[in-house]
Amino acid sequence: MDRAATAAKIAALIEPFNKKGVEVTDTTTFAGDLEFDSLTVMDFVAEIEDAFDIIISMNQQAEIENYGQLIDAVTKLQG
Amino acid sequence: MTDLFSKFDPLIEMRANLLASGVEDPFSLVMERFSRPRSRCATGARRSCWAPTTTWG
Amino acid sequence: MCNGRETILLGTYNYMGMTFDPDVIEAGKQALDDFGSGTTGSRVLNGTYAGHRAVEEALKEFYAMDHAMVFSTGYQANLGIISTIAGKGDYIVLDIDSHASIWDGCKMGDAEVVPFKHNDIVAMEKRLKRIPEGAGKLVVLEGVYSMLGDIAPLKEMIRVAKENGAMVLVDEAHSMGFIGPNGRGVAEDQGVLDDVDFVIGTFSKSVGTVGGFCVSNHPKFEIMRLVCRPHVFTASLPPSVVATACTSIRKLMHAGNKRAHLWENSKTLHKGLRDKGFQLGTEEPQSAIIAVIMPDLERGAAMWEALLHEGLYVNLARPPATPAGMTLLRCSLCAEHSAEQVQTIIGMFERAGKTVGII
Numbered sequence: 478m479d480r481a482a483t484a485a486k487i488a489a490l491i492e493p494f495n496k497k498g499v500e501v502t503d504t505t506t507f508a509g510d511l512e513f514d515s516l517t518v519m520d521f522v523a524e525i526e527d528a529f530d531i532i533i534s535m536n537q538q539a540e541i542e543n544y545g546q547l548i549d550a551v552t553k554l555q556g
Numbered sequence: 557m558t559d560l561f562s563k564f565d566p567l568i569e570m571r572a573n574l575l576a577s578g579v580e581d582p583f584s585l586v587m588e589r590f591s592r593p594r595s596r597c598a599t600g601a602r603r604s605c606w607a608p609t610t611t612w613g
Numbered sequence: 614m615c616n617g618r619e620t621i622l623l624g625t626y627n628y629m630g631m632t633f634d635p636d637v638i639e640a641g642k643q644a645l646d647d648f649g650s651g652t653t654g655s656r657v658l659n660g661t662y663a664g665h666r667a668v669e670e671a672l673k674e675f676y677a678m679d680h681a682m683v684f685s686t687g688y689q690a691n692l693g694i695i696s697t698i699a700g701k702g703d704y705i706v707l708d709i710d711s712h713a714s715i716w717d718g719c720k721m722g723d724a725e726v727v728p729f730k731h732n733d734i735v736a737m738e739k740r741l742k743r744i745p746e747g748a749g750k751l752v753v754l755e756g757v758y759s760m761l762g763d764i765a766p767l768k769e770m771i772r773v774a775k776e777n778g779a780m781v782l783v784d785e786a787h788s789m790g791f792i793g794p795n796g797r798g799v800a801e802d803q804g805v806l807d808d809v810d811f812v813i814g815t816f817s818k819s820v821g822t823v824g825g826f827c828v829s830n831h832p833k834f835e836i837m838r839l840v841c842r843p844h845v846f847t848a849s850l851p852p853s854v855v856a857t858a859c860t861s862i863r864k865l866m867h868a869g870n871k872r873a874h875l876w877e878n879s880k881t882l883h884k885g886l887r888d889k890g891f892q893l894g895t896e897e898p899q900s901a902i903i904a905v906i907m908p909d910l911e912r913g914a915a916m917w918e919a920l921l922h923e924g925l926y927v928n929l930a931r932p933p934a935t936p937a938g939m940t941l942l943r944c945s946l947c948a949e950h951s952a953e954q955v956q957t958i959i960g961m962f963e964r965a966g967k968t969v970g971i972i
Binding site: 519523534 | 709719726938
């Protein structure tokens with residue numbers, strides 16, 4: 478799946494987690510802009526992992542701060 | 557199953573070779589008993605001390 | 614006595630009441646006389662005394678396992694084993710509600726860390742199956758999770774872990790001495806102890822002193838003594854501590870009556886609090902920890918204070934240590950609590966709960 482298709486799929490997945498309806502761009506941060514706490518992060522990551530059949534380890538999560546980085550990482554992890 | 561211990565195989569082998577040469581293992585000594593520091597009054601009421609000694613074997 | 618008031622301690626993890634056992638105390642005093650106040654050395658240098666070997670022998674007998682390694686604390690046991698056994702390129706799959714010492718062990722090592730939802734067998738299996746072929750896998754679980762006092766479905770989880778080629782580490786800190794026919798923990802109780810590669814435990818709960826350990830049947834286990842940094846680069850436990858631990862562990866092998874009494878206490882308190890209208894962490898009592906769920910931090914703190922005024926000490930647990938942002942009053946029972954004291958405790962909870970307006 479290319480970056481655009483990956484981005485479209487993630488956009489649908491993040492919808493229920495974006496409770497405040499923040500406008501999401503590549504520079505939107507999870508901790509700051511979306512105010513994800515650790516539990517939300519876990520649930521959201523699990524959704525992404527199941528949807529793409531990948532693992533995003535904690536080590537990799539530590540490198541992902543914003544939405545654009547997530548799309549890049551998921552695109553790459555699909556191999 | 558991948559054995560997570562396999563990364564230590566070179567070290568295990570090196571250690572086995574060392575011990576096979578007949579030397580005492582320097583990393584697994586057991587202190588079995590202590591002769592405690594003692595003091596006594598010697599002639600002329602001078603105190604003398606023995607330092608602690610360690611015995612193992 | 615606590616703040617000058619007679620206080621029942623219901624939050625100490627001294628499950629089997631060994632801290633004032635006369636035999637345990639005598640062993641500690643004797644060791645102080647014979648071996649001094651401390652070892653001033655690492656286990657691999659001058660810090661292994663006869664007592665350290667003796668307590669490791671006692672652990673091997675207690676768990677019927679081939680190897681035992683003692684650490685200076687339970688925290689260090691998790692830190693050391695996890696960070697050492699899972700290295701670069703290996704994967705650690707662990708429960709999201711794991712204890713801080715497990716998380717810190719993961720952080721200290723170089724393995725990829727993959728958490729899954731608490732006690733969720735399907736979530737664990739999915740993650741194991743996604744790990745690249747050939748990579749080493751370690752699944753880390755706990756017997757009893759200390760926040761809610763719930764146990765893990767180890768039988769199924771360990772089966773799934775083994776089917777997927779993983780080694781298994783189980784932290785049995787809160788079950789030792791109490792759960793299982795011989796007090797070996799939840800894995801023994803569910804009949805799967807033989808499939809566990811590493812059991813981690815502590816001396817600071819049922820054993821009643823301080824220290825940690827790992828027991829294992831793995832033929833290469835002894836190499837851990839040399840490569841595990843939290844084992845090598847710290848002073849060993851004082852002789853009096855290992856002597857008290859050794860005596861306590863040997864007494865716990867024959868503590869069937871105490872175990873039965875502690876179960877009675879746990880069941881009575883669980884039912885009593887439920888009947889009074891408190892919301893508890895588990896539907897049924899699963900361990901000697903009973904977690905009372907508070908509506909919020911403010912009323913949790915007020916309840917904690919009201920109980921202390923009644924003469925009862927419990928643990929107040931709050932986010933982020935707790936799952937799902939809960940505020941909890943955690944009660945841990947002791948085999949030395951009498952049946953009357955448990956009734957007294959229920960009465961204290963009822964009065965405090967009404968004062969604070971929780972029930």
